[in-house]
Amino acid sequence: MTKVIIRTDKVDGFFDRARKAAQKADRGESFKKSATFSFEDPQEMFMVLSEARRRLLLEVMDEPKTITQLTVSLHRERSAITKDIGLLERLGLLVSQKRSNPGHGIEKLVRTVAPKIEMIATLG
Template identity: 30%
Template sequence: MKTTVINNATVEEFLEQGRMIAKLIDQGQPLPKSSTISFEDPEDLLKLLRSDTLALFRAIKERPDSVTTIAARLQRERDAVQRDILELERLGIVKIKRHHTGAEHVQLTAQKFKLDADII
């Protein structure tokens, strides 16, 4: 099961994690089964935890679908849901599969997301 850890970290902590992964690769060791998304500013992390964004997470987890269908299930404007989904895609939390027909299918990039944050 792939897990994504969402945390806040300093630039140095972020770089240290990168060095650790590079060292594992150099040594031919297996990589962790989890990935990490780090925010330097805890306020940026809190933007991700808005109630409408959490509802969007739950809706995609419950049933991956098109932006239009997800927006209808959440009773939100399609454009607002599209903006949120594009931001989540930019962060690596969701992926949008684009079919040859032009249809899009939104799904989470991991089965589990773990929040690990120091507020102060």
């Protein structure tokens, strides 16, 4: 995937985009490799994508990192980072994989699903 778009939009906007996508598919046109996530309420979007979670996303955008590396670079507790990773994985913004850490067991490597995440919030 090349880009993720996170936006605020009403239900009508969601269905308008879906209708345009269906028409594009009917014409046999190709789609960009992107995904869009919509929040109806801007406040909900900013609650879910808090400053700490946005910093986490930025931290793993260019290069995957382990949870241990994230605790050091973000100056946060491991449990808080693990909780945020779980939420962002459920939203489809992060992926993680377990890998062997010789002499230390298993570690989790975390990365974003796309090299670019665009956030659009419209108030009013």
